[in-house]
């Protein structure tokens with residue numbers, strides 16, 4: 001990885017006055033000056049709809065296998081998908097709390113309730129494992145793409161896959177997805193966990209025969225170590241959260257699924273009905289892939305915003321300075337310590353940053369305290385329980401209306417907002433143990449009582 005010799009903070013601050021606010025850990029909204037009309041942006045992009053379609057087809061081939069080995073996916077015929085929910089009571093609560101009307105519809109995409117691993121990582125993470133398994137099986141002539149992939153659920157295939165290993169570095173949720181899926185297929189699997197990773201995630205993985213290696217350091221270190229160890233072993237496939245196009249494409253498949261759900265709810269997205277999507281961002285692959293997929297389908301009618309903790313705004317920093325993976329939040333004196341463990345990433349993916357740059361509308365930061373309060377409020381109003389990271393998108397529409405009028409004016413959206421749809425991407429939470437969730441809720445309650 002390339003790194004700057006040294007970051008001259010004084011010069012950076014002169015160029016990017018917003019940095020001061022970022023360093024002060026104040027919440028802020030940044031609008032992306034590199035946003036381009038879709039048609040010009042896509043011309044520079046090495047990935048296309050064809051790549052996303054290929055990923056979607058692959059997931060369909062695996063559906064009979066998934067339905068067989070994960071019975072909770074039977075009702076969707078082995079397609080791993082989450083509900084899109086209306087959250088009117090939460091909307092009302094947000095409007096009151098922030099004293100700000102939210103024009104348009106507010107919906108929650110419940111990736112928190114994705115089957116198998118209960119987070120957004122059940123998209124990209126599982127997809128990459130499946131793709132790798134397919135490639136190995138095809139290469140060894142054990143499988144053809146015409147077969148019913150349910151045959152993968154057999155001792156023969158598990159024995160075959162046990163000759164290969166898979167490794168990944170993670171703050172927790174990616175490890176869960178990769179670990180559960182790889183172990184199910186029969187792979188040997190090692191998850192390198194950062195210090196943020198929760199104990200219950202490590203315990204769960206170990207109970208499934210996944211090797212878990214723990215680090216005192218943060219996510220970037222866990223990935224680096226994992227990559228190094230995997231390089232020593234030619235039979236090991238390293239799932240590279242910082243650079244993988246497969247992960248990215250697995251996430252991007254979400255877009256066509258969402259399009260169908262919007263149609264079912266009779267929600268239009270077009271010139272006069274803009275769609276706004278707020279995506280919690282860690283290293284960038286999940287939100288980046290989904291935003292990319294959405295731009296391919298809805299082009300200039302969809303407006304994607306990333307959301308990051310005030311203590312881990314790595315993607316915002318990389319995009320704003322144009323330095324991408326060459327700068328980390330630690331370089332500017334931010335500690336990367338947040339309770340939003342899924343977002344506790346100090347250095348962004350350069351691949352995602354550069355790919356998403358022409359398509360992203362903006363990015364904002366949110367404090368941990370705010371995440372807890374939103375967690376409590378969503379539980380009270382809609383009886384939906386998310387993990388702290390997953391609440392980062394919940395404040396997006398408020399940020400947009402309060403601080404983004406320049407964006408709305410520039411894109412001639414101000415008059416159209418009563419016909420807008422806002423989607424909050426709820427990225428995780430369903431697997432959190434009850435006791436832990438109670439503590440999260442209590443924390444939100446305590447913070448509210450302090451106000």
Ligand SMILES: *Cc1c(COP(=O)(O)O)cnc(C)c1O
Pocket residue numbers: 119120121173174280281282283284285286287288342343387389390427428429
């Ligand atoms: C991983 C994760 C994200 C962000 O995905 P990245 O690919 O790391 O940007 C958001 N929310 C939750 C709950 C996550 O686990």
